[in-house]
Each structure stands twice: as C-alpha cells, then as structure tokens.
Amino acid sequence: MRLALLAAALLVPLAAAAAETRIPDRALEQAASLRERALADDTAWQVTESLTTEIGPRIAGSEADARAVAWAVAKFRELGFDKVWTEPVTFPKWERRSESAAVVGNNAQPLALTALGGSPGGTVEAEIVRFPDLAALEAAPEGSLAGRIAFVDYQMPASRDGSGYGPGSAIRSRGPSLAIRKGAIGFLMRSAGTDNHRVPHTGITRFDEGLTPVPSAALSIPDADQLARLAARGPVKVRMALDCGWDGEYTSQNVIGEITGRSRPKEVVLLGAHLDSWDLGTGAIDDASGIGITMAAARLVGQMPKRPARSIRVVAYANEEQGLLGGRAYAEKHAGEIALHQLSAESDFGAGRIYAFNTSGPEHAQAATRQIAEALAPLGIVHAPGEGSPGPDIIPLSAKGAAWAWLAQDGTDYFNLHHTADDTLDKVDPEALKQNVATWAVFAWLAAEAEGDFGSRPGPMPKPGN
Amino acid sequence: MRLALLAAALLVPLAAAAAETRIPDRALEQAASLRERALADDTAWQVTESLTTEIGPRIAGSEADARAVAWAVAKFRELGFDKVWTEPVTFPKWERRSESAAVVGNNAQPLALTALGGSPGGTVEAEIVRFPDLAALEAAPEGSLAGRIAFVDYQMPASRDGSGYGPGSAIRSRGPSLAIRKGAIGFLMRSAGTDNHRVPHTGITRFDEGLTPVPSAALSIPDADQLARLAARGPVKVRMALDCGWDGEYTSQNVIGEITGRSRPKEVVLLGAHLDSWDLGTGAIDDASGIGITMAAARLVGQMPKRPARSIRVVAYANEEQGLLGGRAYAEKHAGEIALHQLSAESDFGAGRIYAFNTSGPEHAQAATRQIAEALAPLGIVHAPGEGSPGPDIIPLSAKGAAWAWLAQDGTDYFNLHHTADDTLDKVDPEALKQNVATWAVFAWLAAEAEGDFGSRPGPMPKPGN
Numbered sequence: 001m002r003l004a005l006l007a008a009a010l011l012v013p014l015a016a017a018a019a020e021t022r023i024p025d026r027a028l029e030q031a032a033s034l035r036e037r038a039l040a041d042d043t044a045w046q047v048t049e050s051l052t053t054e055i056g057p058r059i060a061g062s063e064a065d066a067r068a069v070a071w072a073v074a075k076f077r078e079l080g081f082d083k084v085w086t087e088p089v090t091f092p093k094w095e096r097r098s099e100s101a102a103v104v105g106n107n108a109q110p111l112a113l114t115a116l117g118g119s120p121g122g123t124v125e126a127e128i129v130r131f132p133d134l135a136a137l138e139a140a141p142e143g144s145l146a147g148r149i150a151f152v153d154y155q156m157p158a159s160r161d162g163s164g165y166g167p168g169s170a171i172r173s174r175g176p177s178l179a180i181r182k183g184a185i186g187f188l189m190r191s192a193g194t195d196n197h198r199v200p201h202t203g204i205t206r207f208d209e210g211l212t213p214v215p216s217a218a219l220s221i222p223d224a225d226q227l228a229r230l231a232a233r234g235p236v237k238v239r240m241a242l243d244c245g246w247d248g249e250y251t252s253q254n255v256i257g258e259i260t261g262r263s264r265p266k267e268v269v270l271l272g273a274h275l276d277s278w279d280l281g282t283g284a285i286d287d288a289s290g291i292g293i294t295m296a297a298a299r300l301v302g303q304m305p306k307r308p309a310r311s312i313r314v315v316a317y318a319n320e321e322q323g324l325l326g327g328r329a330y331a332e333k334h335a336g337e338i339a340l341h342q343l344s345a346e347s348d349f350g351a352g353r354i355y356a357f358n359t360s361g362p363e364h365a366q367a368a369t370r371q372i373a374e375a376l377a378p379l380g381i382v383h384a385p386g387e388g389s390p391g392p393d394i395i396p397l398s399a400k401g402a403a404w405a406w407l408a409q410d411g412t413d414y415f416n417l418h419h420t421a422d423d424t425l426d427k428v429d430p431e432a433l434k435q436n437v438a439t440w441a442v443f444a445w446l447a448a449e450a451e452g453d454f455g456s457r458p459g460p461m462p463k464p465g466n
Numbered sequence: 467m468r469l470a471l472l473a474a475a476l477l478v479p480l481a482a483a484a485a486e487t488r489i490p491d492r493a494l495e496q497a498a499s500l501r502e503r504a505l506a507d508d509t510a511w512q513v514t515e516s517l518t519t520e521i522g523p524r525i526a527g528s529e530a531d532a533r534a535v536a537w538a539v540a541k542f543r544e545l546g547f548d549k550v551w552t553e554p555v556t557f558p559k560w561e562r563r564s565e566s567a568a569v570v571g572n573n574a575q576p577l578a579l580t581a582l583g584g585s586p587g588g589t590v591e592a593e594i595v596r597f598p599d600l601a602a603l604e605a606a607p608e609g610s611l612a613g614r615i616a617f618v619d620y621q622m623p624a625s626r627d628g629s630g631y632g633p634g635s636a637i638r639s640r641g642p643s644l645a646i647r648k649g650a651i652g653f654l655m656r657s658a659g660t661d662n663h664r665v666p667h668t669g670i671t672r673f674d675e676g677l678t679p680v681p682s683a684a685l686s687i688p689d690a691d692q693l694a695r696l697a698a699r700g701p702v703k704v705r706m707a708l709d710c711g712w713d714g715e716y717t718s719q720n721v722i723g724e725i726t727g728r729s730r731p732k733e734v735v736l737l738g739a740h741l742d743s744w745d746l747g748t749g750a751i752d753d754a755s756g757i758g759i760t761m762a763a764a765r766l767v768g769q770m771p772k773r774p775a776r777s778i779r780v781v782a783y784a785n786e787e788q789g790l791l792g793g794r795a796y797a798e799k800h801a802g803e804i805a806l807h808q809l810s811a812e813s814d815f816g817a818g819r820i821y822a823f824n825t826s827g828p829e830h831a832q833a834a835t836r837q838i839a840e841a842l843a844p845l846g847i848v849h850a851p852g853e854g855s856p857g858p859d860i861i862p863l864s865a866k867g868a869a870w871a872w873l874a875q876d877g878t879d880y881f882n883l884h885h886t887a888d889d890t891l892d893k894v895d896p897e898a899l900k901q902n903v904a905t906w907a908v909f910a911w912l913a914a915e916a917e918g919d920f921g922s923r924p925g926p927m928p929k930p931g932n
Binding site: 426 | 515519520521522523529530569572573574575576578662663664665687688691692695696699747748886887888890891892893
C-alpha cells in the first residue's frame with residue numbers, strides 16, 4: 001500500500017442543510033449477531049490462504065497477475081456473490097529479473113538489496129556517498145555526486161498508525177531524482193522498513209521528467225548498517241548489477257463482486273483491497289489479507305436474513321503497488337456515479353487488529369458515524385473524530401467527491417514485512433483476521449442500512465496530501 | 467557449530483588416586499575484580515564488530531578466509547598477546563555460486579532455498595514426495611523415489627540447550643544419502659531452524675561412499691510451509707538449479723594467540739572459537755562472537771597484576787563448519803601434549819548469556835570445578851554436575867584424552883539465525899557479550915591458577931556421541 005495522510009480540509013462539513021442520517025434500531029440490533037457470526041467465521045483465512053498459496057507472488061503484469069484475476073472471479077462466485085464482473089486496467093509493465101551487489105576491494109562482501117520498482121537495469125561500480133536523510137542529499141552541492149552512488153541511510157521508526165513511513169517512502173520516491181540531479185550514477189537507500197532481517201523492501205519509484213534514470217535499489221536493514229560501518233572507516237566502493245525495467249503495456253482487471261441491495265441496489269457501500277502484490281513475497285499482509293477480509297465480510301452481510309438496503313460491492317483492485325492504477329481506473333469509469341458510492345473504504349494496512357473508526361461524513365452524517373462506532377466498540381474499536389484517510393485505492397474516488405470510511409488497523413509490525421520476501425502467510429494471525437471481518441461486516445451492514453447519506457456528491461474534493 | 471551430545475561415559479572418574487585439585491584463595495579473591503573489569507569491557511564487541519564488518523562472510527577456502535587469517539594474526543598482536551602463530555589446516559574446498567528454485571505448473575512461484583554444503587551442482591525438475599520426518603523417508607520402499615525429489619518437512623523445536631537441533635541436523639547429514647538409495651534425483655528439506663523468515667539455513671552434508679550425490683538444498687521455513695500446503699492439494703513439481711560444488715584443495719590456518727604463564731607456561735588452558743563462517747551471513751553469532759569473547763577474556767587475564775600460572779591459549783580454528791577440520795588438525799598436531807592441555811573449551815553457541823558451567827574433570831577435580839562455579843554464580847550461572855559436552859572443535863582433542871569445560875550459553879534464539887543470511891552483527895547484544903567475557907575470563911584465570919590437574923592424560927577417551 002501507499003500511505004496517504006489526510007489533508008484536514010477533507011473533514012470540513014460539506015452540506016449543512018442535509019437531513020440527519022440515522023441507522024434504524026432494527027439494523028443495529030441485527031449488527032450484534034452479525035458481529036458474533038463473523039468472529040466465528042474463518043472464510044477470510046481460507047481466502048487469504050488460497051490466494052497466497054495457489055497464486056503466490058503476483059506483481060502487476062506478470063503471468064501470475066492473470067492467474068490472480070481468474071482466481072478472484074472464481075472465488076467471488078464460490079462465495080455466493082450475486083454479481084461478479086471485471087473492468088480492464090491498462091498500465092506499463094515493470095519486471096525484475098535479477099539483482100546483486102557487493103562491496104569491492106579490501107572488505108569485499110556481498111550486499112542484499114532489491115531494485116526499486118520502476119528502476120532501470122544496469123551495472124554500476126562506484127564509490128558511495130552516505131547521507132543520513134533526504135535533507136542531507138538535497139543539501140549536497142550540484143555535481144558533488146558525479147560518478148558516485150548516493151546512499152541515503154535513513155531509518156524509519158515503527159508506529160501503530162504507520163506515520164513513520166512518510167519520510168521512508170519519500171526517500172524512495174524522491175531520492176533517485178535528487179541524486180541524479182547531483183550527478184549520481186546509482187542510488188541506494190536503507191529499506192523503508194522496521195525489521196532487522198536480510199530481506200530488502202522494494203516499492204515503486206519515479207524519475208522526474210527530463211532525467212536519465214539510474215539503477216536504484218534498497219538495501220536490507222542489516223546491509224545498510226554494514227555499509228554505514230564500512231563508510232565510517234573510509235571510502236567504500238560498491239558494485240550493483242540490476243536486470244529489470246519497463247517492458248511494454250499490460251491490461252489487467254479490477255475484479256468486482258456484489259451483494260445486491262434489496263431496496264436501493266444502485267447505491268453501494270464499497271469495500272476495497274488490492275489483488276496485486278510485489279514479487280518478492282506472496283503478498284499475504286499486502287494485500288491478500290485485505291482481499292480475504294472484504295470478501296468474507298460482504299459474504300456474511302449477504303447471508304443476513306434479508307439483503308441490506310444498499311448493495312455491498314467488493315473491489316479487488318489491479319496494480320495498486322505501482323501507482324493506484326486500479327483505483328484510478330475505477331474512479332474514471334465510475335466518475336458519473338459518485339453520489340451512488342455512499343461510503344468507500346479499503347483494507348490495505350496488513351492483518352493487524354482494527355483499533356479506530358471514522359468516516360469523512362459531513363455534519364449531517366456524524367450521528368450515523370457515531371452509531372457505527374458504537375456497534376464496533378465491543379471489538380475494541382474507538383471512534384476517532386477528525387482522524388483518518390481514505391485507503392490508497394479510494395483516493396482517486398474520494399478526490400471526485402466520494403465519502404470514505406477509515407477502519408484503522410494496528411500497523412506496528414506492518415513495516416517489518418511490507419514489500420519484502422517475508423510477506424508470507426505465516427505472518428497472518430487468524431484471530432486478528434476474524435476481528436477485522438467482524439468490523440468490516442458490521443460497518444458494511446450499517447452503512448448499507450443507513451437512512452440518509454454520508455455526503456458523497458460529484459465535484460472535486462480537496463486533494464488529500466501524501 | 468555442530469552439536470555433539472556427551473556420552474555419559476565421558477563423565478566417569480578417571481583416576482581416583484590423584485591428589486585433589488584446589489584453587490588458592492588468593493586467586494579466588496582476584497577473580498572478583500577480574501569479573502567486574504570484564505563486565506565493563508567492550509573489547510569482545512569491538513573484535514566481533516571488526517571481524518564481521520571488515521571481513522564479512524568467510525567460508526572456508528574463500529578469498530575472505532585468507533583475509534580472516536591475516537585479520538586474526540593482527541588482532542591478537544594488537545590486543546597484546548605474548549605469542550601469536552598459525553598452524554596449517556588443509557581441506558577440500560566447496561563453493562556456492564548461484565542457486566534458485568521454483569514450483570512449476572499451475573501454481574508457479576519461486577522458492578527460497580540454499581544448497582547444503584557439500585552438495586553437487588545441477589538442475590533437476592521433478593515431482594516432490596513429502597515426508598514428515600527422517601523416519602518416514604527411511605520407511606519409503608526401495609525405488610519409490612525414482613525420478614522424484616524427496617522433501618523432508620520436519621520442523622525442529624526451539625530449546626535453550628539446542629537439543630532440538632539433533633533431529634534437524636540428522637536430516638541434513640543423513641537425508642540426502644537415504645533419498646538417493648530410494649531413487650531420488652534431488653533432496654529438499656525444511657531448514658533446521660526456528661525462525662519464520664525467508665532465509666534458508668545451510669550446513670554441511672555428506673554422501674555415503676558409493677552413491678552418486680544429487681543436488682541437495684534447504685528451503686526457508688515459510689517456503690517449506692508453502693510447499694507443504696501445495697503438496698496437500700495434489701502433485702507438485704519443483705525445479706531446482708544449484709551451481710556449487712567441490713573444487714580442489716585449500717590450506718587455511720588455525721590462528722593461535724597465547725598469554726604466557728608465569729610458572730607453568732607449557733601447561734595451557736585452551737579457549738577456542740572458530741574463525742570461518744558460512745557464506746550467507748557475516749557469521750556474527752557463528753562464530754565472530756566466540757572469537758570476540760575468547761580474545762577479550764584472555765586479554766583481560768593477561769592484564770592481571772601477575773600473569774596466570776599456566777598459559778592461556780586462544781585458538782581461532784579454521785573450517786569448523788565443514789567438519790571440524792581446524793579442530794582435527796589441532797588435535798593431530800598436539801596429540802603428544804594432551805596432558806599439557808589442562809582444560810579446553812569452545813565458545814560456539816552464539817552470543818547469548820551463559821547459564822551453566824561444568825567440567826569433565828574426574829573426582830579429584832570436582833572440588834576445583836565447584837570453586838570455579840561458585841566464582842561464576844554472581845553472573846547468574848549454575849553448576850550443572852553430570853551435564854555438558856566439549857565444544858565442536860574440542861571434540862577431537864577430548865577424544866585423545868583432554869579434559870574439557872562447558873560454559874553453556876542460552877541458545878533459545880540461536881537457531882533463528884544459525885547458518886542463515888540473518889547471522890549479522892545487529893543480532894548480538896553487547897551486554898550479553900560482556901557477561902560471556904566475564905565468565906570466560908574468570909574460568910580461564912582460575913583454571914590457570916589451580917593447583918593440581920583436571921584429568922587430562924593421553925589415551926583414547928570414549929568417543930562422544932552425536
């Protein structure tokens with residue numbers, strides 16, 4: 001996932017004149033039994049196990065991407081969704097083929113690194129110049145990196161809400177272009193992660209227009225430690241050899257399953273997650289667990305004694321990792337249906353327990369937001385007014401005016417695994433997954449039963465910061 | 467390290483008629499201040515940092531092996547040892563060049579594995595046959611693995627004393643030959659480890675005489691989980707490509723530093739550790755920390771107001787990992803000096819705190835063993851009569867009659883890292899290292915000051931089991 005912090009402006013009340021939105025007592029009563037059913041249901045685990053085991057890594061544009069799409073169509077059907085369809089998403093395809101690096105010279109030794117998504121291939125051998133953070137690289141004199149490899153050695157901190165990822169991911173997105181402007185022929189960074197294993201963290205980067213891209217990679221955290229120790233002793237030369245790059249276009253699919261609403265079927269509560277993963281791990285916490293949670297939650301709502309008033313739409317987005325391509329395509333295609341998207345949310349911050357809830361709803365939807373939060377309280381969840389942000393694939397939709405909900409997962413351990421080979425099924429706690437499903441099911445049910453709206457209306461919303 | 471369990475026979479009293487060995491009160495008094503000095507000394511950390519950073523991985527026979535020998539000679543001199551010398555150790559050289567594997571077919575995906583030391587290179591693609599443990603492989607009918615890859619999927623348990631490693635390492639040493647006898651063309655095992663990371667555990671294997679070796683490798687634990695899940699769904703085909711193998715002979719060196727005794731300089735207390743490592747990590751806990759602990763402890767003893775009565779000899783053994791080659795060479799070369807080796811011990815079970823102490827000393831040395839244990843008690847160490855074993859490189863010497871001591875480290879986490887890419891400096895706790903140094907320094911000082919012997923005498927001892 002890519003983390004977007006919410007501009008405070010997004011929370012400004014939108015339409016003071018609207019009637020107050022309320023959730024009927026009967027729906028609230030039914031939410032309690034739905035919650036208990038969800039806590040005993042292992043569908044999310046089964047789905048997560050199936051996707052990670054049968055498909056495995058599924059980087060956008062790969063052969064496994066196509067298998068994942070077919071898998072998702074079949075899984076929605078198997079789970080009893082009323083409608084299942086796909087919507088095409090076209091994007092340039094990036095491939096990793098091989099990568100290696102080593103310190104050369106008196107302290108010769110291999111280094112564990114991984115190319116950043118979007119990096120060109122190439123082999124460079126040069127002295128490194130170490131910078132403690134992005135500001136230090138930014139302050140380097142023009143031309144000072146001529147013929148050198150820049151090494152940005154910033155350690156991101158762990159935090160429950162993932163806020164430490166901001167500066168870490170900024171190095172990944174902005175570092176390579178900054179380094180090129182100073183003359184660098186290669187770019188290395190300490191992985192944006194919080195573990196201490198030899199599993200480097202990949203993630204997309206971009207090169208500014210007009211620059212010639214250079215090989216760009218992330219070192220595992222122990223390798224960054226090692227390079228820092230060597231650099232403290234004197235000049236260090238590194239050889240990095242990346243075989244990777246962009247290779248044509250590919251068309252994948254957003255895969256969508258819907259539980260059709262009984263009385264207002266065109267109005268939808270959208271539950272999102274992304275189907276693609278990076279190629280290094282099997283994408284268990286990023287984001288097979290999100291697929292499992294949302295599919296399982298919608299299925300449980302579909303098994304209520306009566307269908308919800310509105311439709312529950314689960315979107316398994318294509319290619320989130322390389323720039324929200326699925327989320328953008330969905331927003332474009334459904335740009336004329338913003339007001340029908342009552343509330344949209346994405347599960348894309350791992351498989352940890354949910355601890356907070358909020359919506360972007362304006363004043364007239366605050367009471368309904370509080371009602372949902374009260375129904376979630378027995379799951380250990382607090383209402384967090386004024387906080388939150390849309391999940392990554394929801395950003396393009398919310399930028400067009402769609403209201404969003406925030407189901408905040410505990411991400412303390414998320415960046416131990418994020419975008420690494422270590423993102424595998426054994427890291428998922430089945431009990432935490434059930435708590436997630438219960439949360440999403442109750443949320444979806446109540447949002448679909450609410451009388452009145454949550455503030456979605458066409459027209460530009462202030463763009464969320466990132 | 468390779469773990470050897472002690473045959474109880476080794477503890478049988480050897481010479482009931484000998485005079486009782488005792489440690490003088492003055493030496494015991496001095497031990498207290500030595501212990502406190504050691505707890506404030508960071509030499510072990512500095513040495514461990516230097517070896518892992520400047521040399522890095524140092525598999526026996528590599529270019530880094532030669533650098534490590536030169537490093538050890540220089541480090542002993544820098545630390546003020548009285549004598550420094552090397553003794554040659556010749557062995558066949560094994561090299562890892564590249565390795566990869568993948569599930570092929572409908573669930574195509576890469577697998578993280580590493581060749582076992584001693585494996586031949588080669589590419590095989592075949593259906594796997596999964597066995598839950600070595601006994602199940604052993605029970606497979608003759609010929610039943612023809613054209614298949616055997617997969618032994620046993621999970622070793624974690625334990626403080628490392629006893630769970632026995633069955634795990636038995637699969638590594640015996641599994642390949644067993645599989646070949648049943649017709650297998652390749653061998654896979656779940657790593658003998660206790661972590662959940664994508665870092666497979668290597669280690670030496672051997673092929674029985676008369677068999678044609680086949681490519682043999684260990685999967686990381688998450689990959690073994692994955693292969694087990696796929697195997698539960700139906701037939702699974704795996705392609706493994708190993709480029710590795712034996713390549714000529716190499717002569718490395720045992721590097722030895724000595725603090726010369728003041729009154730009985732030919733009698734030695736031997737502190738061992740091994741200088742080589744596997745190639746995947748930087749060998750921080752296996753066994754740079756042992757090198758750091760023993761060098762630092764001997765140095766501190768050498769800084770006492772007067773030299774110890776006996777000499778303290780630190781041996782940095784060559785090529786422990788591929789079969790105790792350094793330990794065997796030392797025992798051969800010093801076979802005529804067994805009685806001079808008063809007590810020998812090796813630090814080769816990581817960098818965890820020491821929790822127990824014992825010696826192989828016979829009846830007449832029991833009181834002295836208890837005296838040493840009492841001096842160690844303030845460090846949280848208990849006397850464990852009847853327990854223990856010589857460290858791996860001490861086995862060949864003890865098999866010739868040399869008495870040994872056991873300084874038992876807490877190995878609960880040891881097999882999370884052992885023989886993996888994750889064995890790096892960040893896993894070493896500097897405070898635990900100081901506790902180790904204090905233990906070894908007090909032990910070495912008191913053993914060197916003891917009046918009377920610990921039972922070493924030439925002649926075969928019962929061979930320790932393994």
